[in-house]
């Protein structure tokens with residue numbers, strides 16, 4: 339197994355089978371997009387990868403926690419501190435990473451102009467940007483981002499996509515879950531589609547039939563339609 343992987347994992351919540359015999363690895367050097375409709379099991383799979391929930395059956399491999407970074411659903415910062423103070427606190431928690439790296443992350447997410455602002459007063463977009471930045475401070479080898487494009491404007495979306503692409507190219511593993519599959523079409527290295535708790539499509543870019551946004555959308559819809567037939 340890869341350092342971050344699940345093997346034949348199932349998870350049931352009483353009568354709901356949220357994950358049904360899922361095997362998937364998150365591999366270094368790949369920008370890996372996990373797509374699927376509401377309730378398909380993406381968040382549950384993230385929770386299993388992050389160790390926030392245990393599977394009912396199957397095996398999980400996870401890298402040491404310092405190598406795993408995340409931005410997951412609700413923002414995890416301190417609302418009563420300023421953006422700058424949050425960055426300082428999280429920099430400490432991340433073991434005081436290189437300042438140059440911290441500056442780069444802060445710039446990618448447009449944070450220099452809001453450093454003095456109280457984090458709890460930020461708009462939805464800036465909250466997301468701060469949360470993403472904090473998840474990256476420890477320069478994790480494995481980065482898991484749940485719906486990272488939510489609330490981001492077009493310019494920030496572009497900047498985040500090109501950052502994630504170069505981050506994966508540098509040898510890190512990046513897993514993103516997204517409903518906005520077409521936005522990842524130009525950058526993804528691997529596409530996994532989930533539906534009803536199962537993996538219904540999993541291919542690397544080379545094997546995907548056409549690589550533009552339209553083709554990726556088509557592959558996505560076909561994978562779901564075929565399972566439901």
Ligand SMILES: Nc1ncnc2c1ncn2[C@@H]1O[C@H](COP(=O)(O)OP(=O)(O)OP(=O)(O)O)[C@@H](O)[C@H]1O
Nearest residue numbers: 351354355356374375376377378379380381382383
């Ligand atoms: N704590 C829970 N208790 C009971 N059922 C749950 C729980 N968490 C998730 N589920 C159910 O498990 C299934 C998978 O949910 P999950 O949140 O993993 O899907 P998702 O693909 O992330 O959806 P979305 O895109 O809406 O976030 C759904 O049917 C959901 O209702």
